[in-house]
Amino acid sequence: MTQVAPEKSGSRTSPKAENGRAAGTTDATTTEGRERPATSPAAPSSEPTPEAAEAVMGLDMVLVDGARGPLRRFVPPARTTLAFAKGLVAKPDVVGKRARYLVRELGRIGVGRSEVEPNRKDKRFADPAWTGNPLLHRLMQAHIATAQTAAKLVDDADLGWQDDERIRFTLTNVVDALAPSNTPINPLLWKAVIDTGGKSAVRGVRRAVRDLVSPPRVPSMVEPDAFTVGEDLAVTPxxxxxxxxxxxxxxxxxxxxxxxxxxxxxxxxxxxxxxxxxxxxxxxxxxxxxxxxxxxxxxxxxxxxxxxxxxxxxxxxxxxxxxxxxxxxxxxxxxxxxxxxxxxxxxxxxxxxxxxxxxxxxxxxxxxxxxxxxxxxxxxxxGALMDPEAVREATERSRKKGYLDGGSLAEVFAWLRPNDLVWSYWVNNYLQGKPPAAFDILYWNADTTxxxxxxxxxxxxxxxxxxxxxxxxxxxxxxxxxxxxxxxxxxxxxxxxxxxxxxxxxxxxxxxxxxxxxxxxxxxxxxxxxxxxxxxxxxxxxxxxxxxxxxxxxxxxxxxxxxxxxxxxxxxxxxxxxxxxxxxxxxxxxxxxxxxxxxxxxxxx
The missing domain is CATH 3.40.50.1820 (Alpha/Beta hydrolase fold, catalytic domain)
Known part of the structure; x- marks a missing residue:
């Protein structure tokens, strides 16, 4: 989820994870008496990591979205949206504080005085151009500050755990989608174009067309011929x-x-x-x-x-x-x-x-x-993301078809961790025109049922x-x-x-x-x-x-x-x-x- 970093090996689950909220949600810290945005979470590079593979197999509750389509989650139920709005309306002073903070921070960013920086493990902005180029640096800082403010507004609304998860899922997915690293201004795109004489752009377009014309409509995490079952995998006699x-x-x-x-x-x-x-x-x-x-x-x-x-x-x-x-x-x-x-x-x-x-x-x-x-x-x-209307629609769709399609499930799993399983491959496969690295777990994940x-x-x-x-x-x-x-x-x-x-x-x-x-x-x-x-x-x-x-x-x-x-x-x-x-x-x-x-x-x- 957006602004939700994968928990690393050896870490303990955060209190928010224990009370039903997403672990690792962006939080604010106080530095020298001034509220300062927390850094963004890490997003993996094209190299496969254990964290990038964690969503490849899921709890069966994602079967609801598997039938309806994951993009429905970009629009939460009306009652959840209403609860969020009521929660903020009831705290106009808090909302004003957040708005004033964001305006001040954007102003500091504009004049080059902001201290906002990405987490050193956030590989979305690892290229030196994001800090060396003044325009790219400001765009990155503005994204981080806006994302942090949005996350704090969800905290401020003080919703019940299910409404909190629904709004947080929607909001953070949208914020992640709008990251400047996902756009053509990403310096990795232009470096690839220069290095390959433009061939990377052609390859990227071809990969995008191939991936997006049929489910799961997300960037491929592994090449279809990276492994062969019975030869590379599943070979125990x-x-x-x-x-x-x-x-x-x-x-x-x-x-x-x-x-x-x-x-x-x-x-x-x-x-x-x-x-x-x-x-x-x-x-x-x-x-x-x-x-x-x-x-x-x-x-x-x-x-x-x-x-x-x-x-x-x-x-x-x-x-x-x-x-x-x-x-x-x-x-x-x-x-x-x-x-x-x-x-x-x-x-x-x-x-x-x-x-x-x-x-x-x-x-x-x-x-x-x-x-x-x-x-x-x-x-x-x-569990939080299920609601009665969604359940009825999901079961009716699979009843009419006779089954739930595995490609739809794979799409749902990817959107549960978009930074790891969508946008990092978007950059690698499409913007840079590179093939994804071969990883056995991700190949298994793509072998849907x-x-x-x-x-x-x-x-x-x-x-x-x-x-x-x-x-x-x-x-x-x-x-x-x-x-x-x-x-x-x-x-x-x-x-x-x-x-x-x-x-x-x-x-x-x-x-x-x-x-x-x-x-x-x-x-x-x-x-x-x-x-x-x-x-x-x-x-x-x-x-x-x-x-x-x-x-x-x-x-x-x-x-x-x-x-x-x-x-x-x-x-x-x-x-x-x-x-x-x-x-x-x-x-x-x-x-x-x-x-x-x-x-x-x-x-x-």
Missing amino acids: GAVVFRSEVFELIQYRPTTPQVRAVPLLMVPPTINKFYIADLAPGRSIVEHYVSSGQQVFMISWRNPDERHADWGLSTYGRAVLDALDAVEQATGSRQASLQAFCSGGIITAMTLAHLAAQGRLDRIAAASFAVTVLDWARAGTV RMSAALHRDFIDLALANALTEPGAATMLGTPVDLSTVDVDTYVTAGIADHLCPWQSCYRTTQLLGGESRFILSTNGHIASLVNPPTNPKSTFQVAPSTPASPDEWLAQAETTKGSWWPDYMAWLGERSGEEIPAPETLGGDLEVLGDAPGTYVFDE
Whole structure:
């Protein structure tokens, strides 16, 4: 979001993030008794960074805007606009103070006496011309001062958290769009034109036309041929050992002489494809698990179309049960552990509650939930941006079409972080005419999938009613869902810089589920907290000996551990995975091998 910087690794969530407002919102500081605008947040360069990738996978609440289109958010609901106006009208002295400050600051800028400067990490204005050229310098300062004043006016309106988020989202997106760095005056454009003899301008126009004629209508974050699935990504050896209309089941080939007796079934999100867990070698979660002696199975969801419009939560819950049955046939183990990511975690938690109600939870040895929100109470910006009218329109649109298009979702995700995921690529791809850098996570993000209309509706209904927090308020396969009956041990992970699934919301999963929980808080954000290999020297995570009711209490007693949580999880899971047994020589067990990994569904378009 505009004027909302990505939280960096190792930072703690700001108070505004905890009370429902966006973390990192531009704030004013006092210097020598004078109010002075805060500096702008950092925007990434064309080089991919973990922060630039954090919006590539999101909380399912963005499904509302995915159906309606993200640009609707540039115009907040009328009642929110009215509340904002009333809040300011009630404080004419404060509004006058802000106006006088801005006029004075613009005057100082005009005569060259302003102290306003961008944050040294703000790469939008990193080129020396922004400070060396008097005209560019003044335009940059005017933008920063105006943006800061606008943000303070939102603070002054003292809105309820949902109206605050809606206005802040709209206002800051507009301010960011108007940044002088996004216009032809950007010195990077002219340097590229001179260096290439004008070829950069031609390439930039071609890229813009290619990107903007079809969804997602945002600058490409990665070239379509940067990677090849099955050659560069999703290359951990294995085989498809089961296929249904809804999913393929991949069994990965052991690489150790001994394996743990109890296998692990991984349930990926229903947004995008499974290989977020099997990226390039050295960055693959699956590869690490297999090398640690774990028997690993992966669900690869089919990309639904209009024929599958009625696939809802129960369809996917049944698929998880079918996968468990297939894992048992392949290994001979009646028990299995589960690890689920994001929306896959919602489905998995409800399926476990169904098993508990059926008296069959003993099939599950342990469960893990990564960046999964089960309690949507004040879950952040995304939850705030939903309103009844938007929900009705969104579900009706997907119902008529039969699915929610993945390209629309990708567009929504980009506009949640426009400085990082729209405007930085706008400058790189169009103004400079350069190709975006190859980054595996962003390639995965661009490999979009559809979501069936029924699942789209079911997820939104769950979130609006916050149904998983009330026993019996939701059902799975006809069974009332009571998450407290899921009394298996659980391993819950979150990212402290995750702006889509706030870590406090993920933490509340430990309170909803029965059994003992171990909560891990990574120093990264939504995606980087998952793709967090032990080879990353900057990674740390926090862990505490217990999970009290309050996330703040947990944080106060947590200790920081250097490294990735992957080995910690393997050690935790190993204690719950039975004895070690000889690794199977062939895959599939009693099942027929249907083909090599990564299967066929992953290539569905």
